[in-house]
Structure formats: structure tokens, C-alpha cells
Amino acid sequence: MENNGNMVSNPTGEFVASRVREARPFIGFAPLFAWHFCFWFAPTSMPFVDLLSHGVTSAWLAYLASSVAVLFGFAGILRNKRRLRLEGRAYALAPMVLCVLSLLFSYGTVVFGEGMQGAVVAVLLGAVESCCFLLWGERLSSLRYSGTSTDAVVAVSAVVAASFAITMILPGIVAPAFVALLPLLSGFALVREGEARTPSSSTVLKPQAVRKRADRNIAAVSAISGIASAACFFLLTIIPAGNLLGGSWAYG
Known part of the structure; x- marks a missing residue:
């Protein structure tokens, strides 16, 4: 550390800060990834049902089928010529819808029972989450990333691990609300990334x-x-x- 008047240089701090800046887009994506693990694998995220019950298992399968169908559907519709993020304000709306559906799935069993989850909400969850992943995929694939893959992996892993630990520690009645906030955090980062880009910018393979x-x-x-x-x-x-x-x- 060097002290020159009021200027204090901290090489270690500057190195860490530069790594964080490089990994910023991945840190923005990480809460969406964390939502997937916290929502489906943390018992506290669904305090009113058993995660291994028939209803939740059926909802999980419906969610997976919907996710795959939407991903392949958009791949066929958009191909390599169009971008989902340029279609209206999808990058702003999709995370908000995912948040609402997450709350409805976690707390809705009190009102609707498990049938509502398997029939409607799980399918919509899979579809909307696939849209969010596509939007982030378009953004991340267009980055001129100068960092290392280790920086990205560490950033995402740290956010996922911290989110999962918080979800498991929180009381059951509060944990679903915290989990539902994760897509909003990721969506806020996606909106900032989207508004920072020019409409003409495109993904380069x-x-x-x-x-x-x-x-x-x-x-x-x-x-x-x-x-x-x-x-x-x-x-x-x-x-x-x-x-x-x-x-x-x-x-x-």
C-alpha cells in the first residue's frame, strides 16, 4: 500500500474490484439461476406442500416440458435473424411475470390446492423462465468479455449459494417472498443492460x-x-x- 498525500493505493482491492466489474453481467444473471434452485429444491420455498408430493412432482414435470417446448419454439421462430430482446419490452416484463407466478405457486395452494399448480401455473413458470434465460443468453453472448471463465463461475456460484442458504434459513412464510424477489433483481439488471445497448447491436456467433x-x-x-x-x-x-x-x- 502506498500513501501519497490523501491518495491511498490498494492493489488487492483494485484487483478484486476489476474482477467484479468484469463479472457484472454474470452477477446480474445469477439471481435468475438462483431462483431455479431455490424455488424447486429448497423445502422452505413451498411451506404449504410436500416437495415430494404427487402434485408437486407433476408440476415439476409440466414445468420441464413447458420449458423445453418454449425454448425449441423460440429457436424455430427467431432463428438467427431476430432477437427476443428487441420484441417490445420482453426483457422488462418477463422477470415481473415470473415473480408473480412464483408467489402464486408458493402461496396459491392455500386457495387453489395442488391441482392449480399442476394445471396452469407450472406450465406458465416454465414458459416465462425460458424467456428470461433466452433474454440473458442473447445479452451474454454479445459481450466482449475480457475476464476469465473462473470469474464468471465464481460470481454465479457465490450468488446461488448465498441465495439458497438464505432461503433455507428464512421462516417458511417469508422464504417464498424472498425467492420471488430473485427474478426481479435479475430483471432489474437485465433492464439496465438492455437500455445500455443500442437497438442495432446483435449477437455475434x-x-x-x-x-x-x-x-x-x-x-x-x-x-x-x-x-x-x-x-x-x-x-x-x-x-x-x-x-x-x-x-x-x-x-x-
């Missing part, structure tokens, strides 16, 4: 070799995640969550 390498990594991570998720799910269907170490925390 990476070189083919880079895309192929990324596709292989994505396929490997997806396969590992799928196997691990299936193993955890069948474990919990055989052993009641109450008998596991930590009870409901084991599920999270």
Missing part, C-alpha cells in the same frame, strides 16, 4: 471450433447432472426425507 468445444462441455455437464439428479430423486423416493440426516435440509 463464436468461431465454430469454440462452439463445438462448448457443446461438448455442455453435453458432459448435462449428462452428469442428469445422472446425479436421477440418483437423488430415486434415493428420496425410497428413503423418506425425514429419515435422512438433517430431515428436509437433506432434500435441499
Whole structure:
């Protein structure tokens, strides 16, 4: 540290600050990613239902089917010539709708029962969340990112871990409201990113070799995640969550 009059130089602090600035777009995306994990895997996010009940399991499957259908649908409609973020104010509306649907799903069982979740809300959740991921994907793929992949991974992981821990600690009646705020935080960052861009800016595809390498990594991570998720799910269907170490925390 060097002291020159009133000027104090802190190389370590400046280094950390520069890394945070580089990872800022990923920090904005992270609350949306955190919402997915907190909403579906934190027991406190649904205080009025059992996460392993038939209704929630059916809602989860409907949500997944809706997510995949919307992603493939937009891929066919938009192709590589149009951008979802340029279609009206989608980047501002989608996070707000996701917040409302999250609250309705978590608290709605008191009024509607589990049937409402499986029939309508879960399908809408999957569709709207896919729109949010597409909007962030368009933004992140157009970045001239000069940082490292480690910076992005650490930034997203830190936000997800902190959000999940807070969700598990909060009282059951409050936790769903906190989880519902996560898409709003991500949406606020997305709006700022969107208004900072010019309408003519577009996504530039990476070189083919880079895309192929990324596709292989994505396929490997997806396969590992799928196997691990299936193993955890069948474990919990055989052993009641109450008998596991930590009870409901084991599920999270």
C-alpha cells in the first residue's frame, strides 16, 4: 500500500474490484439461476406442500416440458435473424411475470390446492423462465468479455449459494417472498443492460471450433447432472426425507 498525500493505493482491492466489474453481467444473471434452485429444491420455498408430493412432482414435470417446448419454439421462430430482446419490452416484463407466478405457486395452494399448480401455473413458470434465460443468453453472448471463465463461475456460484442458504434459513412464510424477489433483481439488471445497448447491436456467433468445444462441455455437464439428479430423486423416493440426516435440509 502506498500513501501519497490523501491518495491511498490498494492493489488487492483494485484487483478484486476489476474482477467484479468484469463479472457484472454474470452477477446480474445469477439471481435468475438462483431462483431455479431455490424455488424447486429448497423445502422452505413451498411451506404449504410436500416437495415430494404427487402434485408437486407433476408440476415439476409440466414445468420441464413447458420449458423445453418454449425454448425449441423460440429457436424455430427467431432463428438467427431476430432477437427476443428487441420484441417490445420482453426483457422488462418477463422477470415481473415470473415473480408473480412464483408467489402464486408458493402461496396459491392455500386457495387453489395442488391441482392449480399442476394445471396452469407450472406450465406458465416454465414458459416465462425460458424467456428470461433466452433474454440473458442473447445479452451474454454479445459481450466482449475480457475476464476469465473462473470469474464468471465464481460470481454465479457465490450468488446461488448465498441465495439458497438464505432461503433455507428464512421462516417458511417469508422464504417464498424472498425467492420471488430473485427474478426481479435479475430483471432489474437485465433492464439496465438492455437500455445500455443500442437497438442495432446483435449477437455475434463464436468461431465454430469454440462452439463445438462448448457443446461438448455442455453435453458432459448435462449428462452428469442428469445422472446425479436421477440418483437423488430415486434415493428420496425410497428413503423418506425425514429419515435422512438433517430431515428436509437433506432434500435441499
